[in-house]
Amino acid sequence: MALYPNYPLQTERLRLRPFTRGDVDAVFAYRRREDVALYLFDGPLSREECALAVQQRIGQIALEGEGDKVVLGVELASSGALIGEVSLIWRNVDARQGEIGWIFDPAYQGHGYATEAANALLDLGFGPGDMHRIAARCDVRNIASWRLMDRLGMRREAHFREHALFKNQWDEEFVYAILWQEWHSRREVSNAG
Structure with a gap:
């Protein structure tokens, strides 16, 4: 089943929306930082690399086939400031499996924005996306x-030790996941309270 969301996705304090060309400077503000790139596959990005990344993200707004991504800018509803990005990837169509991810400007961490945005993506994946299982890794x-994954109600399913070379050293990775029925139960409890 293809997924063509209506944008923006609204939460209490955030708007999740497709990227635009005007987002390059805001993305560069956090993607150029060493502390942001530390756990990402690429290093700090130049402004030109950010412009290319934003151009690519502009078209990543629907899930039509396996491997497709929805990558959205996360902005504060109160000011319109772009504070990060979230992604939902269709990993396996037949098994209805997805993966979520996030990158946030450190200046906006510690306020629950990543939790709020990631919950909106879980709602999208499990709701209109009809996914059975959504994973995340770090x-x-x-x-x-991984604390964010805990807050989302995801379960740690794997701890891979020295399974791949990452930036010239062996890495260790956690894989978390949540099933549709677990997400649904959490939503029922939060809606009842």
Whole structure:
């Protein structure tokens, strides 16, 4: 089943929306940072690399086939400031499997924005996306990321040790996941309270 969301996705404090050419400077503000790139596959990005990345993300707004991505800018509803990005990838169409991810400007961490945005993506994947299971992964040293996965109700399913070379050293990775019925139960509890 293809997924063509209506944008923007609204949460209490955020708007998740497709990227535009005007987002290059805001993306460059956080993607040029060493501390942001530390656990990402690429290093800090130049402004030109950010412009190319934003151009690519502009078209990543629907899931039509396996491997497709929805990549959205996360902005504060109150000011319109772009504070990060979230992604939903269709990993396996037949098994209805997805993967979520996020990158946020450190200046906006610690306010629950990543949790709010990631929950909106889970709602999208499990709701209109009709996914059965959504996973996420991170470097084991990325404590903020795996704690976010815990807050989302995801379960740690794997701890891979020295399974791949990452930036010229062996990495360790956690894999978390949540099933549709687990997400649905959490939504029922939060809606009842």
